[in-house]
Amino acid sequence: MTSIQEAGPGGTPAFSPLYQQIKVLILQSLQDGEWKPGDVIPSEMDLAARFRVSQGTVRKAIDELAAENLVMRRQGKGTFVATHAEQQVQYRFLRLLPDTGDASKEGPAQRRIIECKRLRAPADIARALGLRSGDAVLHVRRVLSFQQVPTILEDLWLPASPFKGLTAERLDSYRGPMYALFETEFGVRMVRAEEKIRALAASEPACELLKVKAGEPLLSVERTAFTYNDLPMELRRGLYRTDTHHYRNSLS
Amino acid sequence: MTSIQEAGPGGTPAFSPLYQQIKVLILQSLQDGEWKPGDVIPSEMDLAARFRVSQGTVRKAIDELAAENLVMRRQGKGTFVATHAEQQVQYRFLRLLPDTGDASKEGPAQRRIIECKRLRAPADIARALGLRSGDAVLHVRRVLSFQQVPTILEDLWLPASPFKGLTAERLDSYRGPMYALFETEFGVRMVRAEEKIRALAASEPACELLKVKAGEPLLSVERTAFTYNDLPMELRRGLYRTDTHHYRNSLS
DNA sequence: CAGTGGTCTAGACCACTGG
DNA sequence: CAGTGGTCTAGACCACTGC
Numbered sequence: 001m002t003s004i005q006e007a008g009p010g011g012t013p014a015f016s017p018l019y020q021q022i023k024v025l026i027l028q029s030l031q032d033g034e035w036k037p038g039d040v041i042p043s044e045m046d047l048a049a050r051f052r053v054s055q056g057t058v059r060k061a062i063d064e065l066a067a068e069n070l071v072m073r074r075q076g077k078g079t080f081v082a083t084h085a086e087q088q089v090q091y092r093f094l095r096l097l098p099d100t101g102d103a104s105k106e107g108p109a110q111r112r113i114i115e116c117k118r119l120r121a122p123a124d125i126a127r128a129l130g131l132r133s134g135d136a137v138l139h140v141r142r143v144l145s146f147q148q149v150p151t152i153l154e155d156l157w158l159p160a161s162p163f164k165g166l167t168a169e170r171l172d173s174y175r176g177p178m179y180a181l182f183e184t185e186f187g188v189r190m191v192r193a194e195e196k197i198r199a200l201a202a203s204e205p206a207c208e209l210l211k212v213k214a215g216e217p218l219l220s221v222e223r224t225a226f227t228y229n230d231l232p233m234e235l236r237r238g239l240y241r242t243d244t245h246h247y248r249n250s251l252s
Numbered sequence: 253m254t255s256i257q258e259a260g261p262g263g264t265p266a267f268s269p270l271y272q273q274i275k276v277l278i279l280q281s282l283q284d285g286e287w288k289p290g291d292v293i294p295s296e297m298d299l300a301a302r303f304r305v306s307q308g309t310v311r312k313a314i315d316e317l318a319a320e321n322l323v324m325r326r327q328g329k330g331t332f333v334a335t336h337a338e339q340q341v342q343y344r345f346l347r348l349l350p351d352t353g354d355a356s357k358e359g360p361a362q363r364r365i366i367e368c369k370r371l372r373a374p375a376d377i378a379r380a381l382g383l384r385s386g387d388a389v390l391h392v393r394r395v396l397s398f399q400q401v402p403t404i405l406e407d408l409w410l411p412a413s414p415f416k417g418l419t420a421e422r423l424d425s426y427r428g429p430m431y432a433l434f435e436t437e438f439g440v441r442m443v444r445a446e447e448k449i450r451a452l453a454a455s456e457p458a459c460e461l462l463k464v465k466a467g468e469p470l471l472s473v474e475r476t477a478f479t480y481n482d483l484p485m486e487l488r489r490g491l492y493r494t495d496t497h498h499y500r501n502s503l504s
Numbered sequence: 505c506a507g508t509g510g511t512c513t514a515g516a517c518c519a520c521t522g523g
Numbered sequence: 524c525a526g527t528g529g530t531c532t533a534g535a536c537c538a539c540t541g542c
Contacts, residue, residue, distance in 0.1 A: 017510075017511055019511075044528070045526090053512080054514070055514090056511095059528085060512090073527095074520090074521085074527085075519065075520050075527070075529065076519075076521035076522080076527055076528065077522085078521095078527060078528075079527090092503075095503070192502070192503065192504045193503040193504070194503070195502075195503065196498040196500060198498050198499070199451035199471040199472075199494050200469050201468075217451035217452050217453050217469035217470070218451050219471075242449075242450035242452075246450050248448060249347070249501055250444070250446055251345045251347070251444065251445040251446070251475075252443070252445070267518095267519080269531090295507075295508060295509080296508085305531080306531065306532045307533090308530095308531065308532065311509085312530085326508085326509080326540085327510065327538065327539050327540080328508050328509065328541080329509080329540060329541085330508060331508090
């Protein structure tokens with residue numbers, strides 16, 4: 001098959017290899033919900049037939065999607081749409097670990113929803129979410145505790161329209177990560193995130209909710225989470241106690 | 253070519269694909285210094301001939317090495333051993349960015365070596381470096397400033413033997429990242445690192461060196477850097493001011 | 505122009521899963 | 524056992540670099 005090329009804006013050929021075009025097509029199907037989180041996608045042979053390319057080309061497209069954690073390959077079984085609802089890691093995007101290093105020994109987090117309400121987006125929130133200032137957003141505040149010690153205070157903002165019907169009760173009753181609930185209830189899949197980390201001194205309401213003294217140093221973690229197509233869908237501001245836990249990062 | 257397999261400990265076949273074996277061989281050559289940072293390695297065809305496998309198999313081995321940032325491919329030119337001495341990013345492992353987001357506008361960091369001396373490793377340092385407590389290590393303390401504002405205080409410890417001859421003068425006179433100096437002067441290439449991040453209150457000597465008030469929250473970044481084979485070669489404890497900068501991380 | 509990495513194909517066989 | 528992803532090969536051609 002010859003690759004189909006579009007003319008670039010400046011008359012540039014805008015070459016993109018065939019496997020990249022296939023990748024975009026598969027991405028499109030993921031985005032359109034043709035295959036849902038946890039589903040098997042068609043076999044490489046089937047996709048090759050569907051797109052009229054060789055299996056090797058489909059394989060390379062899927063390889064990249066797997067590298068970006070959008071799908072998961074399992075030999076002998078198939079390729080699955082990635083999901084946040086896997087028990088293997090409780091919170092895929094949470095980098096806070098107990099100092100002992102053994103997160104499993106610590107057990108699951110206790111979650112407490114402090115509030116969940118609808119409001120008009122302040123300018124900074126709107127900017128982060130790609131909305132206009134004053135657009136409706138949902139604001140959730142919650143506390144996560146590990147072994148009964150309140151450790152994380154999170155404020156998060158979501159665009160109101162995709163999350164219509166989200167309530168404190170719904171959040172409270174759901175077993176599993178919040179991002180898994182977003183997938184199953186609202187069809188919004190968080191794919192990627194960026195975090196900005198700072199140290200700052202505790203003040204209200206963190207002092208009360210995390211039970212720390214005013215001025216105590218806390219880790220401030222501001223996360224923007226994105227769906228497909230780099231669309232921002234959540235702004236989350238977390239305050240982490242780091243007296244018994246630490247934020248872990250790998251560099252290469 | 254049939255793949256050569258070794259028997260595993262429990263009589264398990266211990267299958268590893270051919271391209272993984274090739275990857276190990278290439279890694280070995282990198283480790284042995286057959287090709288030095290910045291060098292071109294032989295072409296895929298040459299390596300295929302050398303190892304008696306097809307070009308595709310070599311390609312897959314190199315693909316993985318490139319994904320781990322151990323080598324860099326450049327179309328039409330060849331494959332190069334990765335180095336910290338590239339001007340494109342000043343510090344490959346430093347995740348601290350100015351809040352403006354534009355690190356280039358800020359210009360290069362000013363560096364000041366506070367001290368550089370040899371001493372016997374305390375227990376915690378020794379453990380992190382895989383040494384015995386009391387073994388000789390080098391300790392370096394320095395301050396990095398951005399636009400004349402002292403922003404980072406770093407203490408770092410290195411095993412003494414691979415870094416014999418490292419002095420404050422040598423560090424002072426070298427233009428470029430410290431890891432680049434390690435490569436060229438001592439043949440030690442830092443390949444990967446792990447960081448543990450916390451928030452803590454400033455105390456001496458950070459107050460004086462970073463010109464902050466006691467109790468001011470600072471980001472504590474403890475980094476262990478590894479050479480080939482996951483051998484730890486540096487422990488670095490950094491204190492970052494985060495009033496005008498932030499630590500940036502990407503999740504996926 | 506020759507040499508490099510990058511793409512694409514087609515076919516064979518291997519390892520793993522589940523019925 | 525059939526079906527999946529995983530490996531390996533050989534050969535053709537494309538895109539980029541530098542002489």
